[in-house]
Amino acid sequence: MDERDLDRQLVERAQRGDKHAFELLVSKYQRKLARLLGRFIRDPVEVEDVAQEAFIKAYRALPSFRGDSAFYTWLYRIGINTAKNYLVAMGRRAPTTTEFNSEDAEGFDEGEQLRDINTPESAMMSKEIARTVDDAMEQLPEELRNAIALREIEGLSYEDIATIMNCPIGTVRSRIFRAREAIAEQLRPLLGTPKDKRW
Amino acid sequence: MREKLSALVDGELRSSDLHTHLVRLRTDLELRGAWSTYHLIGDALRGHFGPEVIDRVVARLRDEPTVIVPRSAPFRRLSWYAMSAAAAFAAVVLVVWTASPIWNAPEIAGSSVASGATGTAGSVTILAPGATSAEAKPPVTSAEVENYLLAHHPFSPTSAMQGIAPYARTVAAGRGTEGK
Secondary structure, three states, rough: OOOOHHHHHHHHHHHOHHHHHHHHHHHHHHHHHHHHHHHOOHHHHHHHHHHHHHHHHHHOOHHHHHHHHHHHHHHHHHHHHHHHHHHHHHHOOOOOOOOHHHHHHHHOOOOHHHHHHOOOHHHHHHHHHHHHHHHHHHHHOHHHHHHHHHHHOOOOHHHHHHHHOOHHHHHHHHHHHHHHHHHHHHHHHHOOOOOOOOO | OHHHHHHOOHHHHHHHHHHHHHHHHHOOHHHHHHHHHHHHHHHHHHHOOOOOOHHHHHHHHOOOOOOOOOOOHHHHHHHHHHHHHHHHHHHHHHHHHHHHHHHHHHHHHHHHHHHHOOOOOEEEEOOOOOHHHOOOOOOOEEEHHHHHHHHHHHOOOOOHHOOOOOHHHHHHHHHHHHHO
């Protein structure tokens, strides 16, 4: 099973009436979709509104999702169409199709979004989170830091990480988990939740 | 449990464990919070910052009618094709089964003709299975065969399917013998 399989499983559950499964997908892709929309909608409040609308449209359109493409690619198209409609309704220039190339769905230029797509409050929060995560990474033992970096930044599978780090897959799994827990512990005061109880 | 959730987030959980964990994620708020935090950490490490809309989306989803998609349309299509194929196969089997007596009949007739050709004129030689002509019983006259066939015709398995064909053969044989 890979991430695409997991997404498909969640979609199938949502299609059978499990709204919680769809909420897990929203939780997973909300920042990625907001970053995408932030390329074309400058007002951070509007980005939030359009992102929210795009997720609701995606939920309503679940019966039409056949799994021919990855869930995020499908969500990306819905997000783009929602943004276009919004801009047209507001009398602003809608982006052309060449600006929205579906090949961009899996990733685009990074690092220039922070100011544009966050409200002042959420921008401050994002900076705090970034600083906390960086600090927590610095404090991690090297094997944990490398394991989670190879997974989250390089996007490698556990098998590939095990090969690189010359250790069993079970060890990779344990290291990534321990790294996440250590970082999450540092984030808890910031997120204001004693035991990850969010939404 | 949370270690398995961590693997699930990475799509590295075994398929056999998937159902159990997705069911627990429905009800366990702490696990769902961990799911959210793990994704936040991943996004932060990749520099993916953006507003969180999950609370607003969840609030709106509560007011949305629940989506129920009829189970697996491809499966229904597949079962439709399977049923069609089974029906077609059954039809072919039925035709073969009902027609097989017709196909067997010419063999019997053919062997009789062949036997008749080797015997004397106006008589039929009946051979037991595996018997050679040297071991054959004395020839039976065609009149005896005609009588036998006519007497047993109602019990013939081919009569129901062949309509008047058996009678046509009999008449032809009768004319042949009359002519001689």
